[in-house]
Amino acid sequence: MKHVTAVNLGLVGGLMLATPAGAQTVVHAFQPPPLLPGQDGVPDAARLLAASQAPGCQVNGSMSRSGSVVSVRLNFVRARFTINNPDPTDPQPHGEDPVELRSYGGCRSGPVIFLKPGDTLRTDLVNDTSTDDPSCLQPPPSGLSMPALVGCFNTTNMHTHGFHVSPAGNSDNVLLNIAPQTRFPYEVNIPADHAAGTFWYHAHRHGSTAVQVASGASGVLVIKGDRPYRAPTPSDPHPIADVDTILHDVAGTPLPEQIFLLQQIAYACFQNLPGQKGGPWQQIYTTTGLYNNDSDNKNGNSPWVCPLAKPGQPVSPGVVENFTLQLDSSSIWDTNGRFTSVNGVVQPTITVPAGQIQRWRFVHAGIHDTVNLQVVRASPIGKTNLIAASALTGNRQQQRSAVLAACNATPATLVPQFEIATDGLTRTHLHTIGTAPSSGALPSNFLQPGYRSDVLVVFPAEGDYCLLNQAAPAPERVSNGGGGGQGPSTPQLLAYVHVRGGTAVTTDLESYVEKSLYDANPQLPAPVRTGLRTGDLTAWAPYRDLPPADSGALQHADFAINFPAFTVNGKSYDPDVVNITRQVNTTDDWILTAQGEPHIFHIHVNPFQIIDVTTDDGHNNQVSIYNPDGTCKSGLVGADKQKLATQYCGMYHVFKDTVVVENGYQVHVRTRYERYIGEFVLHCHILDHEDAGMMLNISIVPDLNAPAGGLGMPGMHHPGMSGATDASKKMP
Numbered sequence: 001m002k003h004v005t006a007v008n009l010g011l012v013g014g015l016m017l018a019t020p021a022g023a024q025t026v027v028h029a030f031q032p033p034p035l036l037p038g039q040d041g042v043p044d045a046a047r048l049l050a051a052s053q054a055p056g057c058q059v060n061g062s063m064s065r066s067g068s069v070v071s072v073r074l075n076f077v078r079a080r081f082t083i084n085n086p087d088p089t090d091p092q093p094h095g096e097d098p099v100e101l102r103s104y105g106g107c108r109s110g111p112v113i114f115l116k117p118g119d120t121l122r123t124d125l126v127n128d129t130s131t132d133d134p135s136c137l138q139p140p141p142s143g144l145s146m147p148a149l150v151g152c153f154n155t156t157n158m159h160t161h162g163f164h165v166s167p168a169g170n171s172d173n174v175l176l177n178i179a180p181q182t183r184f185p186y187e188v189n190i191p192a193d194h195a196a197g198t199f200w201y202h203a204h205r206h207g208s209t210a211v212q213v214a215s216g217a218s219g220v221l222v223i224k225g226d227r228p229y230r231a232p233t234p235s236d237p238h239p240i241a242d243v244d245t246i247l248h249d250v251a252g253t254p255l256p257e258q259i260f261l262l263q264q265i266a267y268a269c270f271q272n273l274p275g276q277k278g279g280p281w282q283q284i285y286t287t288t289g290l291y292n293n294d295s296d297n298k299n300g301n302s303p304w305v306c307p308l309a310k311p312g313q314p315v316s317p318g319v320v321e322n323f324t325l326q327l328d329s330s331s332i333w334d335t336n337g338r339f340t341s342v343n344g345v346v347q348p349t350i351t352v353p354a355g356q357i358q359r360w361r362f363v364h365a366g367i368h369d370t371v372n373l374q375v376v377r378a379s380p381i382g383k384t385n386l387i388a389a390s391a392l393t394g395n396r397q398q399q400r401s402a403v404l405a406a407c408n409a410t411p412a413t414l415v416p417q418f419e420i421a422t423d424g425l426t427r428t429h430l431h432t433i434g435t436a437p438s439s440g441a442l443p444s445n446f447l448q449p450g451y452r453s454d455v456l457v458v459f460p461a462e463g464d465y466c467l468l469n470q471a472a473p474a475p476e477r478v479s480n481g482g483g484g485g486q487g488p489s490t491p492q493l494l495a496y497v498h499v500r501g502g503t504a505v506t507t508d509l510e511s512y513v514e515k516s517l518y519d520a521n522p523q524l525p526a527p528v529r530t531g532l533r534t535g536d537l538t539a540w541a542p543y544r545d546l547p548p549a550d551s552g553a554l555q556h557a558d559f560a561i562n563f564p565a566f567t568v569n570g571k572s573y574d575p576d577v578v579n580i581t582r583q584v585n586t587t588d589d590w591i592l593t594a595q596g597e598p599h600i601f602h603i604h605v606n607p608f609q610i611i612d613v614t615t616d617d618g619h620n621n622q623v624s625i626y627n628p629d630g631t632c633k634s635g636l637v638g639a640d641k642q643k644l645a646t647q648y649c650g651m652y653h654v655f656k657d658t659v660v661v662e663n664g665y666q667v668h669v670r671t672r673y674e675r676y677i678g679e680f681v682l683h684c685h686i687l688d689h690e691d692a693g694m695m696l697n698i699s700i701v702p703d704l705n706a707p708a709g710g711l712g713m714p715g716m717h718h719p720g721m722s723g724a725t726d727a728s729k730k731m732p
């Protein structure tokens with residue numbers, strides 16, 4: 001471990017720090033996600049702090065707005081760029097690993113797209129990848145060891161995750177297949193009553209989803225709303241209001257915002273010997289040698305490296321090409337040494353003033369590893385403050401001890417996060433994460449793949465802080481039983497936070513935030529405004545409690561792996577089968593369960609409300625983990641049960657679109673199939689599980705009791721047609 005000397009803390013961004021040994025560490029400034037050329041009139045862009053001039057990615061694409069029509073050209077390409085590597089032994093120039101990855105626009109993270117309720121998003125998705133990728137051959141080369149259902153990695157499509165929009169036709173239709181060297185005009189009509197919030201888009205072609213998302217094929221969708229609070233009337237008992245309209249200071253200046261697109265880009269450098277048997281992408285360079293599919297190969301537990309090529313030793317750029325070696329291995333993200341990046345940058349440095357309330361939009365765009373997000377005040381180690389100097393070095397495993405020492409989370413060092421929205425949807429009450437220890441563990445903002453969390457943060461005083469992905473014992477993580485992450489759960493510093501200037505806050509931070517919102521919004525009627533003093537956001541929450549299911553019929557989703565089959569309700573995904581048919585504008589109760597290891601439920605189009613979470617009381621009775629006030633009962637989560645369940649403690653009656661399903665618990669959710677008919681999917685959001693089959697088709701039809709579910713005329717079966725009116729699929 002190399003230590004750096006003291007540096008000028010006022011400088012960030014490409015600053016080279018001298019170390020005693022003469023090696024150099026580069027400080028990387030926080031960068032917002034790239035914007036598309038042509039995107040203008042975005043008030044947020046001007047407010048995004050820091051580093052807007054930093055050398056970012058030149059996005060391959062464009063954007064324009066004409067009235068409410070937003071036209072985006074997004075190129076899906078396999079492009080060369082670099083990813084910074086904090087390991088000082090990395091031989092690549094300037095510590096930048098060359099990579100060649102599939103992504104949107106040829107950037108490490110896709111461009112952020114700002115939208116408004118009522119907009120039409122027209123996306124010209126240009127699949128500019130080649131037609132001759134090995135994974136697309138039939139059969140693929142034996143060396144790729146591709147499981148059934150997985151591949152072709154150059155075929156893609158696009159999902160608007162969390163949007164309440166049509167799943168049919170050329171809207172949010174993930175049953176489409178956009179082949180290499182073709183393009184497709186998506187048109188997503190965002191209804192005028194759509195919630196404002198944080199959403200995201202990503203590739204969702206079954207079989208290539210994990211490879212593409214693990215390569216960085218994801219970006220953030222922000223819907224900004226300007227609908228002010230209005231009093232309810234008999235004809236409009238729940239007027240829509242956007243939380244955006246109250247997030248400003250007393251002068252009316254909107255609170256600064258930051259986007260954190262968290263990606264787990266699983267690149268590896270391969271030795272592709274010319275003409276090697278079984279094709280390319282079989283041998284990964286690691287610190288201890290080559291890692292391949294040989295069952296006795298021990299290098300699978302060693303961090304990956306990208307050496308310089310030598311005669312007879314070819315080295316590919318960093319790629320994601322081997323599903324089995326890079327994504328599907330049970331502990332690989334824990335051991336590969338790679339970092340969760342923030343908007344494409346590994347361990348950036350963000351500088352904020354003390355006392356300033358900011359809205360941070362977290363998006364977990366990784367494919368299968370939990371992020372236990374904490375904000376922690378840093379501690380110097382001896383004379384060196386590694387966080388002040390932005391100077392952690394080494395791969396993720398090598399940084400472990402320094403991270404734990406420098407970012408030592410205790411009740412005294414933890415900075416609370418005040419969550420205002422989950423999965424983009426404003427909560428009815430501000431939820432404080434990070435002050436009171438619960439169940440013996442320090443609270444984290446548990447982010448699972450697919451989750452979003454919008455939080456207000458405020459730093460009490462100047463100093464140095466860690467944005468931390470805290471280490472988590474196996475029971476607190478997904479895939480503790482294999483298949484995603486059963487390794488040592490190495491903690492990681494996600495970002496350095498330097499708090500400079502501003503005004504210190506000496507009062508309780510929650511009171512400070514709530515009073516600030518109260519003071520800034522004198523336009524509100526008294527009871528609504530007063531509610532802000534205790535974090536009441538009900539007036540801005542887009543969804544109300546759902547009444548019980550119409551039919552009383554219960555739907556189930558049970559996730560299980562019976563290797564090699566990855567199943568929901570005992571079935572692996574079959575694109576030709578409609579597994580579940582339900583009727584539009586009705587409400588269902590669902591029970592979600594997972595066998596063997598935790599999985600992550602996600603369903604498209606409509607959010608769901610967490611009605612209850614139950615577990616066995618030891619006498620074959622399911623009992624709620626919640627008290628009547630929505631707090632967690634002690635004894636049913638935590639020490640004597642699986643700790644992952646503590647994640648449910650902030651979720652009582654919350655609306656979400658993605659939720660972890662812990663073993664030994666039943667997650668009861670309620671959803672209303674509002675407005676849209678058509679076929680879409682529910683699946684595990686551990687994306688290698690999804691590709692391997694953990695997905696079902698659901699069809700929403702106009703009338704369950706009409707012939708063919710009320711879709712079209714009897715006998716109207718058109719083979720090959722897909723979308724809302726496809727009655728040709730087999731019913732189970």
Ligand SMILES: [Cu+2]
Nearest residue numbers: 599684686689
């Ligand atoms: Cu799963």
